[in-house]
Amino acid sequence: MNIILEARQLCRNFGGLKAVHNVSFNVAEGEIFGLIGPNGAGKTTLFNLMTGLTPVSGGTLSFRGKTLTGLPPFRIAEKGIGRTFQNIRLFKGLTALDNIRVARHIRTSAGLLSSVLCTRASRNEEQQVEEKAWEILKLVGLAERGMELAANFSYGEQRRLEIGRALALDPEVLLLDEPAAGMNSAEKHSLTDFIREVRDRFNLTVLLIEHHVPLVMNLCDRIAVLNFGELIAMGAPAEVQKNPAVIEAYLGAE
Amino acid sequence: MDEFFQNNGFLIVVMVQQTLLAMSLYYPLMAGQLSLASPGFYALGGYVAAIIGTVEYFSPWRDALGWGVFPLEWLIAGVMSALLAVIVGIPALRLKGIYLALATIAFVEIVRVTCLNLDITGGAIGIFGVPQLFESRWAYIWIFGPLLAVMLYFSYRLERSRVGRAFKAIREDELAADAMGINTTRYKVLSFVIGAVLAGIVGAMSAPFLNTWNARQGTFDASIAYLAYVLIGGGRSIWGPLLGGALLSALPEVLRPLKDSRLIINGLVLVFASIYLPQGLAGALGRLKLVFRRGSRPSGGGA
Numbered sequence: 001m002n003i004i005l006e007a008r009q010l011c012r013n014f015g016g017l018k019a020v021h022n023v024s025f026n027v028a029e030g031e032i033f034g035l036i037g038p039n040g041a042g043k044t045t046l047f048n049l050m051t052g053l054t055p056v057s058g059g060t061l062s063f064r065g066k067t068l069t070g071l072p073p074f075r076i077a078e079k080g081i082g083r084t085f086q087n088i089r090l091f092k093g094l095t096a097l098d099n100i101r102v103a104r105h106i107r108t109s110a111g112l113l114s115s116v117l118c119t120r121a122s123r124n125e126e127q128q129v130e131e132k133a134w135e136i137l138k139l140v141g142l143a144e145r146g147m148e149l150a151a152n153f154s155y156g157e158q159r160r161l162e163i164g165r166a167l168a169l170d171p172e173v174l175l176l177d178e179p180a181a182g183m184n185s186a187e188k189h190s191l192t193d194f195i196r197e198v199r200d201r202f203n204l205t206v207l208l209i210e211h212h213v214p215l216v217m218n219l220c221d222r223i224a225v226l227n228f229g230e231l232i233a234m235g236a237p238a239e240v241q242k243n244p245a246v247i248e249a250y251l252g253a254e
Numbered sequence: 255m256d257e258f259f260q261n262n263g264f265l266i267v268v269m270v271q272q273t274l275l276a277m278s279l280y281y282p283l284m285a286g287q288l289s290l291a292s293p294g295f296y297a298l299g300g301y302v303a304a305i306i307g308t309v310e311y312f313s314p315w316r317d318a319l320g321w322g323v324f325p326l327e328w329l330i331a332g333v334m335s336a337l338l339a340v341i342v343g344i345p346a347l348r349l350k351g352i353y354l355a356l357a358t359i360a361f362v363e364i365v366r367v368t369c370l371n372l373d374i375t376g377g378a379i380g381i382f383g384v385p386q387l388f389e390s391r392w393a394y395i396w397i398f399g400p401l402l403a404v405m406l407y408f409s410y411r412l413e414r415s416r417v418g419r420a421f422k423a424i425r426e427d428e429l430a431a432d433a434m435g436i437n438t439t440r441y442k443v444l445s446f447v448i449g450a451v452l453a454g455i456v457g458a459m460s461a462p463f464l465n466t467w468n469a470r471q472g473t474f475d476a477s478i479a480y481l482a483y484v485l486i487g488g489g490r491s492i493w494g495p496l497l498g499g500a501l502l503s504a505l506p507e508v509l510r511p512l513k514d515s516r517l518i519i520n521g522l523v524l525v526f527a528s529i530y531l532p533q534g535l536a537g538a539l540g541r542l543k544l545v546f547r548r549g550s551r552p553s554g555g556g557a
């Protein structure tokens with residue numbers, strides 16, 4: 001198995017708080033890797049470190065052997081890491097279609113002049129972007145509502161649109177921050193199938209933060225457990241479930 | 255008809271000119287950046303035209319090019335505005351919201367005070383006798399009009415382009431735009447430069463139109479006036495500054511028979527528009543259109 005992502009001794013301090021402390025792990029290509037832990041364990045901070053939104057205090061992160069730490073977020077996105085957000089950060093005033101089209105930015109090149117002069121190259125590119133965007137909308141099941149503003153969508157639809165937006169980057173690694181939050185049980189169930197489907201179809205590696213235990217156990221190949229910023233367990237779902245340190249973190253010591 | 259243009263031609267040209275300046279605020283706003291720097295670039299462009307038009311050093315240019323010196327002035331004004339906008343924009347656009355607005359007002363003041371104290375800009379007196387492009391004031395519509403048409407087409411294309419979408423993504427959520435691969439600094443600066451170039455060119459066209467140029471041309475008052483155009487017209491589409499600029503620049507003239515009380519009405523319009531038209535006139539008209547469309551359809555029909 002090829003290692004696609006490698007975190008070495010990642011640290012992030014907020015003042016005196018060690019939000020992430022000496023976290024090291026490898027993610028293999030094609031894996032669905034779960035990240036769980038109690039509230040405030042540092043899961044989202046870890047995602048923010050990986051996408052450059054929060055600078056690291058120490059340690060390194062590499063993607064296919066190339067270091068990511070220190071790069072601005074847009075460079076990391078260019079390299080092929082797409083993400084969604086825990087509190088959904090769609091471009092709410094834009095249509096669903098435009099939300100997806102924005103994410104094609106890094107895969108296109110039209111500049112100001114060629115767009116305004118409406119050159120043949122820019123028209124072709126624009127047409128390809130539109131086709132690709134509709135294709136993705138279809139994939140996330142929102143094709144009929146492509147021209148509606150993202151703000152008008154239900155919570156579950158917004159989550160799906162956000163995954164679609166991340167997929168439009170053509171990423172190799174997809175980071176999903178609580179994709180099932182706010183979904184009902186039927187939606188959660190179909191989400192599991194959906195994540196597997198996109199993983200296979202686009203040859204993705206998926207990292208996901210999730211609180212819904214059955215979903216994580218069912219979906220993930222491996223799970224890492226964070227508590228107070230430190231990695232306390234890592235392994236296959238069944239192993240992690242039995243790990244005494246994990247049980248203590250969630251339920252307290254006897 | 256001829257008489258109408260003789261009497262109102264000046265006002266119509268001013269309306270178009272002010273509309274263009276309102277539009278220069280719109281481009282940064284499209285990327286979510288509230289910049290009030292336009293009067294600074296407007297002043298710069300005007301000085302470029304006034305200096306090339308009057309200073310002895312440039313007289314060979316004027317003799318050689320004839321009327322062709324005017325387009326050259328616009329070009330130089332545009333290029334200089336772009337350069338200055340890059341230099342000012344990179345540090346200033348690190349600020350957000352009202353802080354950026356304040357920094358850009360400071361920029362306008364710096365330009366004004368600098369021009370007030372330099373010899374080449376004529377100090378407090380300014381520059382007189384800027385050569386005219388046309389004999390009548392009304393004829394200036396033949397340069398401001400086409401510029402407006404070009405800018406409308408430019409905006410239309412921009413809204414539907416990769417660059418325009420990057421601007422709007424930054425306006426909607428800068429952090430998410432960054433995570434989606436958009437170099438936010440670069441596009442914020444680009445939006446600022448577009449506005450600056452437009453304001454600079456309008457300045458260069460205005461110096462011959464007004465015949466004189468001085469430090470009163472780009473002031474804090476102008477910043478606020480342009481902001482009012484965009485606030486009242488609406489900042490979400492290019493029709494906002496178009497409507498706001500045209501209506502508000504005409505208002506004081508239309509109300510002139512009321513003498514001093516016209517300023518009261520002017521102020522009331524500003525206050526009520528900002529209370530009752532939060533999306534501006536363009537936003538209100540857009541909603542009206544939506545209501546009519548919905549009304550003509552059987553109920554429950556989505557967009």
